[in-house]
Amino acid sequence: MITAKTALRRQNKVQRIDRVGKLARGKFVSPDKVPEILRRIIEPGDILCLEGDNQKQADFLANQLATLDKKDLRDIHLVMSCITLPAHIDLFRKGMIKQVDFCYAGPQSTAVADLVKAKKFPVGAIHTYNELYARYYIDLTPRVALIAAAKADRKGNLFLAANTEETPAIVEPTAFSDGIVFAQVNEIVDKLPRIDIPADQVDLVVQAPYPMHLQALFTRDPAAITDVQVLMAMVALRGIYEKYEVQSLNHGVGFNTAAIELLLPTYGERLGLKGKICKYWMVNPLPTMIPAIESGWVESVFAVGGEVGMERYTAARSDVFFTGRDGSFHSNRAMGQLAGHYAIDMFIGASLQIDINGNSSTVSKNRITGFGGAPNMGCQPTGRRHPTRAWLKAGAEANPGPGSPPGRKLVVQMVETFQAGRVPTFVEELDATDASIRKALHGVTPVMIYGDDVTHVVTEEGIANLAACRSVAERQAAIRAVAGYTPVGLKRKKRETEDLRARGIVQLPEDVGVRPSEASRSLLATQDIKGLVRWSNGLYDPPSQFVDW
Amino acid sequence: MKNPTQKKTSTRAVLARLFGSSARGIAIEKSVLTGYASVGDGKVCVMGTCNGTYIDNAAALRLAAHVIECIEKHPKTPIVMLVDSAGQEPNRVAEMLGLASYFGHLLSCLELARRKGHKLVTVATGQAVGGAFLCYGMFADRIYALDSASVGLMPIAAMSAVTKIPAAVLQKLSKTMPSLEFGAAPFALLGGVEAVWSAKDDIQARLVGAIANATSEDNRAELGKKRGGRKLALDIRKKVLAESAR
Amino acid sequence: MSGVLFHEQTARQRIAALADPGSFVELLPPPERITSPYLAQLGIPVSFDDGIVIGHAKIGGKKVYLAAQVGQFVGGAVGEIHGAKLTGLFKAAARDKTPCILLVESGGVRLHEGSAGEIAIAETMRAIFECRALKVPTIAVIATDIGAYGGIGILSTCCDYRVMTEHGRLGISGPIVIEKWMGKKAYNSADRALVWKTSGGKTKYLLGDADALVHDAPEAVRDAIAKFIGKSRAVSLGSVKARQKELEKRLKKFGTTNDPNAVWKGMGVRNVEAASLASGPEFAALAKRGK
Amino acid sequence: MEKFAKAFPSKPLPSKAAKPWALAGVVGSGNLEVLLERGSRPTNMMECHVETSIPGYKASWLAALSDFAHHYPAGGTKITINDQGASPVLVNLRLRQAYDHLTKGEK
DSSP states (O other): OTTTSEEEEEEEEHHHHHHHHHGETTTEOOOHHHHHHHHHHHHHHHHEEEOOOOOOOOOOOOOOOSSOOOTSOOOOEEEEEEEEEEHHHHHHHHOOOEEEEEEEOOOTTTHHHHHHHOOOOEEEEEHHHHHHHHHHTTTTTOEEEEEEEEEEEEEEEEEEETTTTTTHHHHHHHTTTEEEEEEEEEOOOOOOOSSBGGGGGGGEEEEOOOOOEEOOOOOGGGGGGOHHHHHHEEEHHIIIHHHHHHOEEEEEEEEEHHHHHHIIIIIIHHOOTTTTEEEEEESSOOOOGGHHTTTTOOSSEEEEOOOOOOOHHHHHTTTOOBBBBOBBBOOHHHHHHHHHHHOOOEEEOOOOOOEEEEEEEEEEEEEEEOOTTTHHHSSTTTTOOOHHHHHHHHHHHHHOOSOOSOOEEEEEEEEESGGGGGEEEEEOOGGGGGGHHHHTTTTTOOOOOOOOGEEEEEETTEEEEEOOSSSHHHHHHHHTTTTSSSSHHHHHHHHHHHHHHHSSSSSSSGGOOOOGGGGOOEEEEEEEEHHHHHHHHTTOOGGGGOOOO | OOOOOOHHHHHHHHHHHHHHGGGGEEETTTTTTEEEEETTTTTEEEOOOEEEOOOOHHHHHHHHHHHHHHHHHHOOOOEEEEEEEEEEEOOOHHTTTTTHHHHHHHHHHHHHHHHTTTEEEEEEEEEEEEHHHHGGGGGEEEEEETTTTTTOOOOHHHHHHHOOOOHHHHHHHHHTTTSSSSSHHHHHHHHHHSSOOTTTTTHHHHHHHHHOOOOOOHHHHHHHHHHSSSSSSSHHHHHHHHHOOO | OOOGGGSSOOHHHHHHHHHHHTTEEEEOOGOOOOOOHHHHHHHHOTTTTTEEEEEEEEEEEEEEEEEEEEETTTGOOOOOOHHHHHHHHHHHHHHHHEEEEEEEOOOOOOOOHHHHHHHHHHHHHHHHHHHHHHHHEEEEOSSSSSOOOOOHHHHHTTEEHHEEEEEEEESSSOOHHHHHOOOOOOOHOHHHHHHHHHHHHHHHHTTTTTSEOOOHHHHHHHHHHHHTTTTOOOOOOOHHHHHHHHHHHHHHHHTOOOOHHHHHHTTSOOOHHHHHHHHHHHHHBOOOOOO | EEEEEEEEEEBBOTTTOOOOOEEOOSSTTTEEEEEEEOSSSSEEEEEEEEEEESSSSSHHHHHHHHHHHHSSSOOEEEEEEESSSSOHHHHHHHHHHHHHHHHHHHO
């Protein structure tokens, strides 16, 4: 038997396609033939890439793959960014996977933790997005890639609509190494609105019986934003955005940052910050940004992915969003992550756990979530050379030595001191340091953002400027000072806190000009989804799970 | 919730026990009862449910129509309401059409009857739970239950499933809090039914007495306090009345 | 408008916003600590008002009795104390011939207290009709997503008038219960657009089960209440016969459709999309409410 | 459920308090109600009673209440809390709201 290892790649590819034979008409196959075709084009030992990030999923192909068994397919080295679907989990339960390299396991994080415990989840490594895409070009080049597109034309050209996301990052390394690219599409048409992937790079196409799965991941209902989150948002706006004149930035997915977006047209406007901050964004088309965009705050938005319901709005605001000639929204995950790494003043995000050194993680013994893209942006790009005001100002505070870059990206962790149910956010030691997790990850502790990269921690208690700390002990004291009534916070020493406050390393809300009693949801540009629809002049179509009228 | 229990054999038997041979005047259509019968020397209007059926929009309307007819054609005739219903079936179309309003309409018709001098007496014959009991049976002047009837909010197992409180905990508490217990007897302790009629009783005679003694004064809170099953309700109501009169 | 959303307010804030300034007098106020012995026994936090604030106040100078349920507290559900406060209030209203307004926010009977809550709802229904027989106006305001469900849904339909906002929901069985019963295909409870088209204020207004559809603002709710406290709706042979006809017609016309849009169209909404976006009186203007 | 009580030294409440009692917050998931009443003795202590659905956080409760007693003149008041898992920041916010209602009659 010829295996992938012994044959020339190109010859081997021809053989695989030959095996498909009459099951396909040219490139096109019918849905019911897909399991058999997968059986014929995938060989033991293959590196198989399944497209699927936290939003867009080649779910039809994944579901068909999961109908196969170990006797059909085995020893697969699975590479994919997000383990999201029950079908993905099935592949492991059936013992078809010999190794997996991935980034993130959001909805399946509990199932993944269980599989790890049962030793049925042989992890190579958990990556960040760009790290994994980079490895597709180095040592994890896919032999077969199963991808998803919105539309194909009769030649097999693909249109990716608003959700380009990671498709190019998968297709290019696969197609240019004699791998097989198999695309599921929602529709086959005569003429595409635009060509995102040329037919030349596509081997097989199936029109899926149902449209690909798209998760509305970035929609945050303003109704769920709390007064405390508004308080934190006000503190961040004054103590960081205003102070450093942050012009280019990324926002994580969360209610904290949604509160900031909704404060720009109200509180931000009152502070006279329009035009001074928040002009250039690397962020998905967040519905909560609509009021700021409509109020003229935003120059441009580049995104790693689309967002369900924002299609008409983004098309209408092509002056702000990147769009194709046809007017439809364009995203690119790899390029977006790259932009978020090198070209922004600030990354701000939340985390489930932060230790006394500022390391953060979303992993616990019972939930292995992984990383996604946050660490690509929430880190110091020491390869950066271009200056901006924020970068230089933050750099100066960090008092760089002769061997360090002069600037620093602002990497901000914004968290409440407690999670729901009085679970403390601040801990002495991360759950992620658990021995069994470290063992499964070959000795690596799954830290989301390293403490050394973090410049500020914002809580409802105030701001800790970690970049300005001069020692590990000082950094720990600064974190305790804003850790409130958590066990970590209760250990703070009054005098130490007062000293840090005198030096501006710790700032309470009043120190940055925020009165906590002012913090109220009524400051938000809108308090519900309906308001976002109104701000968009009816162009935003919220998914029906968000419609409460 | 459970499927309606089918007790086809017993419906006519129950009607016969209550109304003797005059039960022939009661029609059963899709488990909804409407008609007229005799109790003692007097004529009564009979309406209600059987077979543990669900009450939907149409059933509520048929019951309401019967009450209206009784008001128009048989002034002051006592109305006997029989209850054997598992409640309303959870149904989206029924909700969309406003099932609550259909029930509210049925209650309005009964209220009109009361104001026009009809006595209202309920006998819970089978299941008397949830919305089905609220939408007519519990609205009577006086409410009675056969001891075989399943009366109450819901059985402890169901309560446990919804509240996530272990059934054993609820079971134990129900010893001192009859409100948590399911059945005609604990419901009577709360004042929710005037009396429970046993199999040995002369039901027809009881019904005669019930109709004769019915008044439109709602006495349930008083009964609940007297019987010790609902210790707080009456005093709190009185307190509200006293404080608001100040 | 003040910009304050009615559905965002707490029960106490709602009362403060509706009543003439300083006019509200609470009955059985929190310092009396009349809390549920059932919840205490079950190890569930109690509340000093047991989830309902009651009292009297003036609205536009006219005395009213007011009750506001606290939806956050065990879903606003009715236990023995909560229910007794409610019954007492309507009885006081009947005694004093003073209008009674219930700001509804309740899933119905508080299961943790078993049948006591169910009987209390039945008793309150009797008290409501006592008011109505005396031409004392009773008004239910349903303006939040917790809405009026279960026994409280039925109770709300016993009042003279219902004031709703588009966020309010009125029904008996909630979407999760129905989904469990009929399956996700028949009713996906996460499809909130469908949930609101099924039980939301707009649909209820179109069908005539809500008497006013107002903006989600305390001033708008107050204006609607002010309009209704001067009138009442007698339960008469004529009125129940008319209602019987109306409900029969409704069942015949829409009883076989699954599609709430068909109901909207059938009740005179020409442009469903535009109507979906419109609120309160603007919605009412877009829909010539069918008979 | 966990239940505890403690009194904290606090400067006497200004005598011109607007109301005899004030209530802030509601009992609900992640929320609490704070009942603040005048007329407790001695007038240089703030008396606190807490009932919380999440046991094990007594230390952080006491620290938060102690800080409040330190920052606000609340001597001679009695605070009673029904809690369903509120975070300390929310506890603080409710205490302040109740205090404002009591002293200024604000809603």
